[in-house]
Amino acid sequence: MKSRTFLVSSMLLLLLTSLTRLGLADEGEKMQCLPSLNLTPAMSIDAAAKLDPQLIMATGLANKAMSATALKPIGERIVILGESLDDLIYPVLIRTDLSDMELAALGARPDSRAGGIVSAVIHDRDLGRLASHPGVKAIEPSYWMNANLDLSIPECRANLVNGGGTGSYTGDGVIYGILDTGVDITHNDFKDASGNTRILYIWDHYYDGNAPSGFSYGTEYTAAMINGGQANSFQDDGGHGTHVAGTSVGDGSSLNPATYRGVAWEADLIAVRNGYCDLFCYGGGEDPTWGPVDTKGSIDGLNYMIQKAQALGHPLVVNQSQGVTMGPHDGTTLLEEAYDNFIDQQNLIICIAAGNDQDSDWHGRYTVSPGGNQIFTINNDTSVGLSGYIVLECWYKAGDQFSWRITSPSGSYGEFNPSTGGNYPGYITSVNDTMYAYTTTSHNVNGQGYIQVWLQNFTNGVQNGTWSLRATAANGLPAGGVVDLYCERNQYPVKVVNGLNLTSIVGMPGTTSGAITVAAYNTKIEWTAHNGTHYALTDYGINETLYGLASFSSHGPRRDGAQKPNIAAPGQMIASAWSAFYSTSEALIVPGGEHILMQGTSMACPHVSGAVALMLEADPALTAAEVKSLLQTHARTDSYTGATPNASWGYGKLDVKATIDAISSDPGACATVLGDANGGGTVDVLDVIATVNHILGTTPLGAGGQACADTDSNSQINILDVIGIVNIILGKSYDAPIAQGQEAELEPVAWAESFQPTSYNLTLDDHRLGGLQVSFILPRGYELAGDPVLHGAMKGTQVDCHERIGQHHLVAYNLSGRLSDTDGPLTLEIPVVQTWNGGQELERFAVTNMVLADTEGRALQLAIDPMPLDPDQGAAPVGLKATLSRTWPNPSKDVTQVRYQIPASGRVKIEIYDTMGRKVRSLWDGWQMAGDHSMAWDSRDDSGHPVAGGLYFVNMMTKDGEQSRKIMVVR
Numbered sequence: 001m002k003s004r005t006f007l008v009s010s011m012l013l014l015l016l017t018s019l020t021r022l023g024l025a026d027e028g029e030k031m032q033c034l035p036s037l038n039l040t041p042a043m044s045i046d047a048a049a050k051l052d053p054q055l056i057m058a059t060g061l062a063n064k065a066m067s068a069t070a071l072k073p074i075g076e077r078i079v080i081l082g083e084s085l086d087d088l089i090y091p092v093l094i095r096t097d098l099s100d101m102e103l104a105a106l107g108a109r110p111d112s113r114a115g116g117i118v119s120a121v122i123h124d125r126d127l128g129r130l131a132s133h134p135g136v137k138a139i140e141p142s143y144w145m146n147a148n149l150d151l152s153i154p155e156c157r158a159n160l161v162n163g164g165g166t167g168s169y170t171g172d173g174v175i176y177g178i179l180d181t182g183v184d185i186t187h188n189d190f191k192d193a194s195g196n197t198r199i200l201y202i203w204d205h206y207y208d209g210n211a212p213s214g215f216s217y218g219t220e221y222t223a224a225m226i227n228g229g230q231a232n233s234f235q236d237d238g239g240h241g242t243h244v245a246g247t248s249v250g251d252g253s254s255l256n257p258a259t260y261r262g263v264a265w266e267a268d269l270i271a272v273r274n275g276y277c278d279l280f281c282y283g284g285g286e287d288p289t290w291g292p293v294d295t296k297g298s299i300d301g302l303n304y305m306i307q308k309a310q311a312l313g314h315p316l317v318v319n320q321s322q323g324v325t326m327g328p329h330d331g332t333t334l335l336e337e338a339y340d341n342f343i344d345q346q347n348l349i350i351c352i353a354a355g356n357d358q359d360s361d362w363h364g365r366y367t368v369s370p371g372g373n374q375i376f377t378i379n380n381d382t383s384v385g386l387s388g389y390i391v392l393e394c395w396y397k398a399g400d401q402f403s404w405r406i407t408s409p410s411g412s413y414g415e416f417n418p419s420t421g422g423n424y425p426g427y428i429t430s431v432n433d434t435m436y437a438y439t440t441t442s443h444n445v446n447g448q449g450y451i452q453v454w455l456q457n458f459t460n461g462v463q464n465g466t467w468s469l470r471a472t473a474a475n476g477l478p479a480g481g482v483v484d485l486y487c488e489r490n491q492y493p494v495k496v497v498n499g500l501n502l503t504s505i506v507g508m509p510g511t512t513s514g515a516i517t518v519a520a521y522n523t524k525i526e527w528t529a530h531n532g533t534h535y536a537l538t539d540y541g542i543n544e545t546l547y548g549l550a551s552f553s554s555h556g557p558r559r560d561g562a563q564k565p566n567i568a569a570p571g572q573m574i575a576s577a578w579s580a581f582y583s584t585s586e587a588l589i590v591p592g593g594e595h596i597l598m599q600g601t602s603m604a605c606p607h608v609s610g611a612v613a614l615m616l617e618a619d620p621a622l623t624a625a626e627v628k629s630l631l632q633t634h635a636r637t638d639s640y641t642g643a644t645p646n647a648s649w650g651y652g653k654l655d656v657k658a659t660i661d662a663i664s665s666d667p668g669a670c671a672t673v674l675g676d677a678n679g680g681g682t683v684d685v686l687d688v689i690a691t692v693n694h695i696l697g698t699t700p701l702g703a704g705g706q707a708c709a710d711t712d713s714n715s716q717i718n719i720l721d722v723i724g725i726v727n728i729i730l731g732k733s734y735d736a737p738i739a740q741g742q743e744a745e746l747e748p749v750a751w752a753e754s755f756q757p758t759s760y761n762l763t764l765d766d767h768r769l770g771g772l773q774v775s776f777i778l779p780r781g782y783e784l785a786g787d788p789v790l791h792g793a794m795k796g797t798q799v800d801c802h803e804r805i806g807q808h809h810l811v812a813y814n815l816s817g818r819l820s821d822t823d824g825p826l827t828l829e830i831p832v833v834q835t836w837n838g839g840q841e842l843e844r845f846a847v848t849n850m851v852l853a854d855t856e857g858r859a860l861q862l863a864i865d866p867m868p869l870d871p872d873q874g875a876a877p878v879g880l881k882a883t884l885s886r887t888w889p890n891p892s893k894d895v896t897q898v899r900y901q902i903p904a905s906g907r908v909k910i911e912i913y914d915t916m917g918r919k920v921r922s923l924w925d926g927w928q929m930a931g932d933h934s935m936a937w938d939s940r941d942d943s944g945h946p947v948a949g950g951l952y953f954v955n956m957m958t959k960d961g962e963q964s965r966k967i968m969v970v971r
Contacts, residue, residue, distance in 0.1 A: 029430075031414045038066065039428030039436065043128030047526050048422040052140045052445065053438040054078045055090065057424050062088055062124060068279055073389040078141035079294045080279045081121070088124035088279070091142035091296035093117055093334040095445075098135040104781070104836035106130045109213055111296075112303035113805060115341030117334050119299040132289055138444045140334040142296030144275075145322040146489060147181060147240040148353035148507070148602040155570050156261045157657035162614060169660060171264025171613040173715060176249045177305035177318040179298055180241030182273040184579040185226050187242060187594070189250035189262075190269065191369035198249075199269040203304055204234050205276045205297050209897055210934035212304060212805050213806035213846030216839060217276070219934065230923070233895040234273075239582025240835060244321050245269065248579030254594040260575050263610025263656070264617075265627075267641070270308055272301035274322075284356045293322050293954035295335045295498035296510070302339070306346050307807040310697065311849035311901045312718040315616040318412070319609035320355040321602030323507030325362060325489035328395045330560040336512040345699075346805060349616075349624045351609040353601035354565040355507035355554035355878040357489055364485035364499035366471065368402065371415040373472040376485050377498040379465070380409075384493040386461035389454060392487045392494075394471070395559065396449040397479035398442065402471045404451055406435050409465030416451070418474050424454075433457045466497070484559055503553040503647055503925060506564045516612070516628050517564050519650060520550040520571025520604035521640070527573060527597065528591045537573070538838070543573060549648050553601055556647040565650040566628065567635050571604030573597045581602045586838040611656045611672050612641040618663045618888045619714060621703035636660040670708035675728040677701060677709035685815060691704035691722050695773060696802035696809050712857060719773035719811060724857040726770075727818045732856075746861040748827075749852055755902070758785060758831060760845045765825035765867065770855035772812040772819065772828070775848045780838025782845075783809070783903065788819045792826045793819050807848065818855050843903055844932060864926075865907065882908075884956045884963040898923065898935040898954050898965075907959040910935055912967070920947060923954075939969050 039049050039060025048056055058074045058632035061379070065071060068085055081089040096103070096118055100110045103118065107126025112119040121141075122130055126700050130136055133910040162170050179421045180448040183190060183199065190198050192424070203212055209219035221231035236242045239602070252258025258265075273298035302318060309316035327333055331340070331639040342348040357363075366374035376392065380390060396402065406427075407413040414427035436454040443450040453469065455462045471483050484504065487494050510517040522544045537544055544551060550572050556564035578589070578596040588597040610626055622630075635652030637644050644652045675683035675691040689710045693699040694717055701709060701717070709717050711724030750765040764772070790812050797819060812828070820826055832842065852860040877965045886901040892964040902908060912921040921942050923935045940946055950971035 013216055029412060030425035031412055032431065037428070037434070037436075039424035041128070041423070043131060045422050047128050047131035048138060050138055050444050051127075053440075053450070054141050055127070055139060056422065056438065057436070057454070058090070058141070059124065059127060060424055071279065073391075073454065075279055075752055076144065077391060078143055079296065081276075082279050082568040089121050090124065090127065091119070091121050091294065091298065093140045093142070093296060093338060094130075095137040095334055095337070096135055099784070101835040101921060102135065103130075105131055109216055109838070112300045114299060114303070115345060116339035116710070117299070117338035117341060119296045119338075134954050136616070138334060142289055142294045143324050143335075145293045145295060145298070145324045147238065147293070148321045148323050148355050148600055148605070151182050155609070156654040157458045158607070158611065158614070160657040161660045162263060162265065169614040169617045171249060171267030171610070171617055172265045172456055173314060174264065174613040174616045175270055175305075175309050175312070175314045175316045176245075176264060176609065176613055177270045177272070177295070177316055178241060178245050178248075179272050179274050179301050179318065179320040179322065180244055181234035181238035181246045181293070182241045183269065183271045184236045184242040184577065184581065185231055185234060186580055187577050188244075188254035189246050189252055189577045189594075191253070191939055193620050197223055199223060199271060201270045201308055202226070203272045203301065204230060205272070205274055205301075206231065209899065210932055213844055213848075214780060215300060215304065216780060223224070228924070229703045229938065230936050233897070233936050234927055235581040236579040237581045238601065239579040239596070240321070240598075241273070241580070242579035243596065244319060244602060244606045245271070246595070247574060247603060248319060248606035249613070250577045254577075255592045256950050259592065260577070260595045261658070262576070263607060264613035265933045267613045268314075270305050271543060271869050272304060274298050274301045284558070284886050288953040295324070295509075299338050300333070302348065302350070303805050306342065306348060306805055307777070307848065310804060310807060310809070314720055315620045316349065317609050317612040317616060318348065319606050320350060320509070321600070321605045323353060323355050323510055324516075325355070325357055326393055326486045327508040327511075328448060328559060329484070329486070329504055329506065329508065329511050330501055330558050331511050331513045331562070332448070333508060335443055336509055339512040340511055340514050343512075343624050347624050347777050349516070349627050350508040351612065352512065353605040354517050356507065356512050356600050356602075357505050357507065357554050358502065359551050360489065361495040362487040362489065363501050363502055364481050364496040365501035365504070366472050366480040366499045368477060368812070370477050370481070371833075373470055374483070375472075375498060376469045376496065378467045378469070378487070379495045380462055380467060381493045382464040384459055386492055387462055387491060388458045389456040389966050390462050390487070390494055391489055393450065393452040393487060394469070394483050394485045396483045398447050399479040399932065400449055400477045400481055400825055401441055401474040402483070402536070403474045404437065404439060405470040405472070406437060406453060407468045407470070408433060408435070409463050409467060413813060429463070431463050431892060432459065433463050440623040450665070481514045483811070494507055503555055504557060505643040505892060506556045506558065507554060511558050511561065514624060514628070516608060516631065517566050517586055517650070518601060518605040518608050519565040519648065520553040520569040520601040521568050522546055522548055522550055522651065523570040523655065524573040527590070528590045529587050530593050531586055531708035533587070545640075547638075552599075554646070561649065565609060567631050567650045567654055568641070568652065569604040569607035569654040571601050572599050574599065574603040576603070579882070581896055583715075584947070593758055595758055611654060611659065614656065614660060615663060618660055619703060620704050621701070630659050630662055634662050669704065671704050672708060674708060674711055675725040677705050677725065679705060681709070683725060685729065688722060688725050688729070688813070688815065691717060692811050692813070695719070695722070696800060696812055697804045698802050718851045719771040719813065719853045720851065720857050720859055722811065723770045723811050723817060723853040723855070726813065726815060727815070727857055729815070730817055746854070746858060746859050746860055750867045751862050752866045755842050755845070758833065760830045760832065760842070761774035762828040763825050763826070764852070765775060766860070767820055767823055768854040768860065769819045769852060770817050770857070771812075771853040772810075773851040774810045774828070775807055775850075776830070777807050777808070777846045777848055778832060779842060781834050781836045781840065782838070782842065783835050783947065785833040788828060788830045790826055790828050792820070792822070792824050881961045882958040883962070884954070884965055887965050887967050891967070891970045892939065893970055896937045896939065896967050898937060899932070900956055901932050902958060911955050912937055913953045913955055915951050920952065937967070
């Protein structure tokens with residue numbers, strides 16, 4: 001990993017050059033706007049009009065800069081990747097109807113698609129070409145975001161329903177997804193009684209390795225890899241994600257008794273660390289100051305978790321205790337549009353923290369009268385902290401127009417028209433500060449009026465004192481003249497004074513229309529730490545009212561008046577899981593030493609997402625809209641909340657007991673007969689089709705339909721139920737679960753897979769097969785070249801396939817109840833074609849889930865090892881062999897990544913040896929599917945002891961032979 005490099009600031013050189021030409025104007029004098037201070041992107045005006053102003057500034061700075069350091073200010077607002085000015089890459093969101101192939105031809109590298117919003121990365125040199133295409137409507141950068149239960153669990157009455165035992169709900173069968181800083185996989189609160197992890201998958205965006213199929217970056221870890229010690233490099237250094245997850249789904253087992261048990265303590269987890277090292281890390285080093293989580297990574301993370309939940313057939317709730325302060329605050333960004341598309345089209349249920357900015361004084365609002373003006377004042381108190389730059393922005397309704405004057409504390413000022421025409425003109429004040437401003441009467445994303453202001457001084461810091469921003473009516477203000485000013489969070493020296501407004505502060509993406517946005521209130525204001533010392537918030541000068549709203553909890557409504565937040569939950573000094581990789585104050589460690597206290601809407605949000613997990617266990621068919629409505633309808637009100645809904649509490653305090661009680665004890669009872677999926681009163685082929693369509697995701701069944709279709713009564717709808725319905729039609733079984741009571745272990749199914757140049761082939765050699773269900777993800781850059789075919793199947797066999805957010809779902813069945821009436825094998829051929837170079841070979845084809853049903857509707861399992869393939873079936877592409885790649889990093893002080901590729905599925909053995917030929921560690925010994933793989937060696941032996949420094953060898957054994965690589969461990 002490269003060390004961070006500091007370069008001479010080209011912005012400083014730019015300022016000095018401009019000052020020489022300008023000659024330092026007197027106080028009160030208007031500054032001259034110099035051509036050298038115009039930041040203009042290298043593209044047409046029409047193309048630049050599609051870019052978010054942050055991208056315009058970034059590309060303009062890049063055109064003028066002599067070093068990457070000049071981009072640091074904008075790089076703390078948006079994500080900029082690469083290692084130099086010659087290699088700038090922007091993660092972006094694109095509003096477009098172009099296909100992945102068409103976007104790739106324009107230089108973009110797409111990752112996820114949420115309706116009409118695509119997440120991608122684009123090289124600086126290709127940005128103009130992409131923006132110039134008529135099929136591209138708007139481009140938004142990826143913004144950095146910030147991270148926003150002993151007393152809290154009974155306060156929201158979760159303990160009355162999650163105690164375990166008959167009639168209680170614990171989140172069993174529900175997937176809890178978390179977008180955050182990570183989860184401490186070593187913490188016992190996230191393990192089951194056998195010591196195995198409850199985390200199904202981890203996607204770590206921060207380190208590139210074995211990326212999930214269909215995505216271009218990061219490293220994926222499975223439960224097997226976690227249990228096998230292969231995910232030890234994944235750590236939650238910030239502690240935030242571990243704490244959040246503990247509140248929602250920690251089982252408290254790190255202590256006996258489980259004092260700090262979460263709301264849905266038997267739910268399974270999928271964790272995404274949604275951030276990565278940027279241009280200023282140079283491949284490693286310190287995290288971005290305001291990161292390391294971002295908006296583009298959030299879209300990809302949501303897509304990933306939805307794919308996993310759909311493949312597994314389990315309901316999903318996602319928690320995101322992160323946000324960003326700036327933005328229009330009305331749900332109109334591409335990020336929020338993408339979230340709403342996931343909510344509306346994929347039934348994503350997501351709970352988002354409202355934000356902790358209520359007492360930060362970063363929002364102002366004025367109403368300007370026609371012909372008049374209003375002046376915002378912003379105080380920059382350098383005694384609080386010295387800032388090299390300050391950023392703020394104003395939003396106003398389409399149709400209004402304003403001219404602007406920015407005045408420094410010394411009196412020098414710059415003036416800007418309603419539209420600066422696609423670039424950032426700049427001025428230099430009398431004390432060497434630079435002011436840049438971008439104005440437009442029609443923002444590229446939502447058509448609203450907008451101004452963004454950057455104040456910079458890298459030598460002495462932005463000038464201390466009062467800055468002002470004057471908005472003067474430039475037309476008749478037909479839309480009302482309301483102007484909202486927002487400062488970006490974490491600018492602690494900066495406070496709005498004149499024009500200060502304490503409403504409409506809920507942060508993005510909490511302003512997403514369909515999201516469940518959570519405020520925080522106080523359940524603990526004093527406590528005893530593990531060292532026996534008693535503490536109180538008043539010891540730190542903080543005065544809070546017990547059971548009142550937390551002073552930091554951001555108020556709504558949205559800027560357009562829509563209701564936010566939606567509900568409130570405990571968020572003050574919440575005790576939850578403590579990451580082993582995070583250091584904290586002794587005062588915040590609670591008795592037992594495994595849990596710590598944190599505060600924020602970040603801590604309130606997981607109470608609600610945990611409650612949603614209980615709701616989904618009670619009724620897996622609930623929609624996102626139904627969940628939100630139930631939570632709001634059954635929220636508690638009291639003297640603290642006042643009349644609801646309101647802008648601070650939403651609909652009131654979370655009441656888990658009342659919400660669960662409102663869900664019928666048998667909400668999905670089948671109203672007719674078993675197998676009647678469409679509710680027609682009889683069981684026929686229409687019910688088979690209705691069930692298949694539900695599995696494919698084309699037409700989901702309601703709760704009653706799912707109950708009737710669930711013939712094996714396992715709360716999942718899959719191919720087993722299709723065969724069950726077929727058997728009911730055939731008269732093999734009636735009005736009873738088909739597969740219940742089948743205790744005998746069935747023989748596994750013989751199988752093999754192969755990769756041809758234009759297809760993936762899965763061979764199943766078993767005459768018992770009655771149905772097949774497969775979910776799969778194609779390698780990046782590949783598409784289906786036609787309909788999948790099941791060779792060797794009986795006449796009349798139906799093979800249906802449907803794609804949802806990048807994952808394909810396939811069902812094969814026959815109304816006779818049998819796929820083959822011969823003893824020959826079945827081969828599923830999935831034809832593919834490479835339409836663009838996504839950086840992945842066909843061997844990255846990923847089967848994400850498979851369900852095999854026999855003719856009786858019972859589940860069959862694949863054999864552990866594949867059967868030998870016939871020579872004409874092609875075991876692997878000609879000329880390809882298993883390859884052991886270079887290890888990284890090497891030398892290594894801690895964790896070494898071992899990467900390798902195998903062209904065909906089979907047995908693999910990965911072992912570590914010392915120079916004497918003695919085996920030190922066994923990393924893997926078993927079957928693996930074809931493709932790229934990554935193992936992590938933590939420089940320990942099989943007993944868990946650290947090895948001595950020196951030379952070691954990693955040895956890979958496959959059917960192709962043995963290969964070795966050197967690893968140098970340094971101590």
